[in-house]
Amino acid sequence: MxxxxxxxxxxxxxxxxxxxxxxxxxxxxxxxxxxxxxxxxxxxxxxxxxxxxxxxxxxxxxxxxxxxxxxxxxxxxxxxxxxxxxxxxxxxxxxxxxxxxxxxxxxxxxxxxxxxxxxxxxxxxxxxxxxxxxxxxxxxxxxxxxxxxxxxxxxxxxxxxxxxxxxxxxxxxxxxxxxxxxxxxxxxxxxxxxxxxxxxxxxxxxxxxxxVQSSNFESLAKYLEQQGVKTDEVKQLEVAIASDSRPESSSKLGPKVSAWVGKMMVRAASGGWDIGVAAAGGLLTSAIAKFYGLP
Structure with missing residues (x-):
């Protein structure tokens, strides 16, 4: 039974x-x-x-x-x-x-x-x-x-x-x-x-x-999409990361990744992204640094 x-x-x-x-x-x-x-x-x-x-x-x-x-x-x-x-x-x-x-x-x-x-x-x-x-x-x-x-x-x-x-x-x-x-x-x-x-x-x-998990782009992509980053913008970041060398610190990201961050901050400043400019910079840099495994 x-x-x-x-x-x-x-x-x-x-x-x-x-x-x-x-x-x-x-x-x-x-x-x-x-x-x-x-x-x-x-x-x-x-x-x-x-x-x-x-x-x-x-x-x-x-x-x-x-x-x-x-x-x-x-x-x-x-x-x-x-x-x-x-x-x-x-x-x-x-x-x-x-x-x-x-x-x-x-x-x-x-x-x-x-x-x-x-x-x-x-x-x-x-x-x-x-x-x-x-x-x-x-x-x-x-x-x-x-x-x-x-x-x-x-x-x-x-x-x-x-x-x-x-x-x-x-x-x-x-x-x-x-x-x-x-x-x-x-x-x-x-x-x-x-x-x-x-x-x-x-x-x-x-x-x-x-x-965001270290070296796991899927987790980075998921996190960014939660913050309102568009799918095509996430794909652009993936290409930029693949093109750049791994940075030594979060303050010296590669040129293509830095350009991508700058583009996103411009979008925030223009009102195209529902987040403040200063917050955008900290959010993106922290997430990317975590992906790279940087302190």
Whole structure:
């Protein structure tokens, strides 16, 4: 006889060896069969990403180290009052669980860069004076992965509580008695660790993350396209990189790559690229330097 689906769910949730997205999809089957709409909405948001800041659960609010992108020296500290630093360091993780897993595993688990919301970014750059540099929050891979462990814990707690209520399921079916027990006031998503708030599914709100891998042009291309660089412009960069010798530092890129960066900054200055000129220079130089494996 097949193991009851609730026990299967407990087994999947109790081990990090099992894929988090597979765990959530099985939990979605259970929530749908038991007619638990609040759980369905929460699971959908974890699978697809959260679409607005108000829907972010507490375990998806983490903190990063605030830096700025210097076009010549890479990421450097930014001097600011402690209270402002604390405010800017807050990162709300919108991405789906699969995207979180992908981000945290790039380059063997390097730190990830999260850009500030537009209003905060503009304020910080204006405060820097004549030579503004784009601010980012540096988040460790382990901190990001902790959000996945929180999801596992909630599903495990839910599955254990369902078992306590006599809800096990046979195959993929539940009896009316089991549905009634599951829908009781004792088993609700907000009863688990931390209040989840107004959780809602939908399309993911994109958070740009610097995830370029050394010598991997595909990762560089993907990152640049996320920033609004056109496909034909990315192809032009690929040709330029192939033509130039590998630079010794990010401040001395090859002539063809430098010309490409200059062309992109002109596009930014003319309004053809939805990003400021100073930010464009730092963004492109940092991404290309990371591709070359430069500090």
């Amino acid at each position: 097949a193991q009851p689906i609730i026990l299967q769910l407990q087994e999947l949730a109790s081990s990090s060896k099992h894929d988090i997205a597979d765990l959530l999809r099985k939990a979605l089957i259970v929530a749908t069969k038991l007619r638990l709409d609040d759980f369905k909405v929460w699971i959908g948001a974890e699978l697809n990403g959260y679409k607005d800041a108000n829907s972010i659960p507490d375990y998806r609010i983490i903190y990063g180290d605030v830096r700025v992108q210097n076009p010549y020296r890479g990421l450097i500290p930014l001097e600011m009052p402690p209270e402002l630093r604390k405010t800017l360091s807050v990162v709300r993780v919108f991405e789906s669980v699969s995207k979180i897993q992908e981000l945290a595993s790039v380059d063997g688990g390097e730190a990830i860069c999260y850009y500030l919301p537009p209003k905060q970014e503009n304020a910080v750059m204006q405060a820097q004076g004549d030579y503004p540099m784009r601010p980012v929050r540096i988040v460790s891979a382990s901190t990001l992965l902790a959000t996945l462990q929180a999801v596992r814990t909630r599903i495990l707690e839910w599955a254990l509580q369902l078992e306590e209520q006599g809800v096990l399921g046979h195959g993929l079916s539940f009896s009316e008695q089991e549905r009634s027990a599951a829908m009781s006031n004792n088993i609700r998503i907000e009863n688990f660790q931390g209040v989840l708030g107004n959780v809602s599914g939908g399309t993911v709100s994109q958070t740009n993350s610097l995830t």
